[in-house]
Amino acid sequence: MLPQTRINDINLFTELSGKENISSMKxxxxxxxxxxxxxxxxxxxxxxxFLIFIPFLIIDLVVASxxxxxxxxxxxxxxxxxxxxxxxxxxxxxxxxxxxxxxxDTLASIFYI
Numbered sequence: 001m002l003p004q005t006r007i008n009d010i011n012l013f014t015e016l017s018g019k020e021n022i023s024s025m026k027x028x029x030x031x032x033x034x035x036x037x038x039x040x041x042x043x044x045x046x047x048x049x050f051l052i053f054i055p056f057l058i059i060d061l062v063v064a065s066x067x068x069x070x071x072x073x074x075x076x077x078x079x080x081x082x083x084x085x086x087x088x089x090x091x092x093x094x095x096x097x098x099x100x101x102x103x104x105d106t107l108a109s110i111f112y113i
Contacts, residue, residue: 002028003035004110011034049107052099058088 002025013032014022022028028036065084072080093099 001033002026005033005037005040006043009039009112012036015041044110048103052103055097056090059093060086063089 007025010025010028010032013035014020014028014034017032019032072085
C-alpha cells in the first residue's frame with residue numbers, strides 16, 4: 001500500500017494522530033497507512049469519475065438543446081423525460097470510446113507507477 005499512497009496523505013494522518021516521530025516511511029503504523037491509502041483511493045476515484053462525467057454532461061447539454069428545443073416540443077411531447085433520449089447517446093459514446101478498457105487501464109496504471 002505504501003507505494004500507492006501519497007506522502008501528503010500520510011503526513012496528514014500522522015499529524016492528526018499526534019505521532020510526529022516517524023523517521024522513515026517504512027515506520028508508518030498500519031492504522032495510519034490504511035487511513036492514508038483509503039483517502040488516496042477516494043481522491044483518485046473522484047478524479048476518474050469526474051473525467052467520465054464531463055463527456056456525458058456535454059452530451060446532455062447538446063441533446064437537450066437540439067432534441068428538446070426542436071423535435072420534442074414540435075411534436076408536443078414536452079413532458080417526455082430527457083433521460084429516455086440521452087441514455088442511448090451516452091451508451092453509444094461509452095461503447096465507442098471503449099470506456100471499460102479506459103477505466104481498467106487507468107485503474108491498473110495507478111498500481112504500477
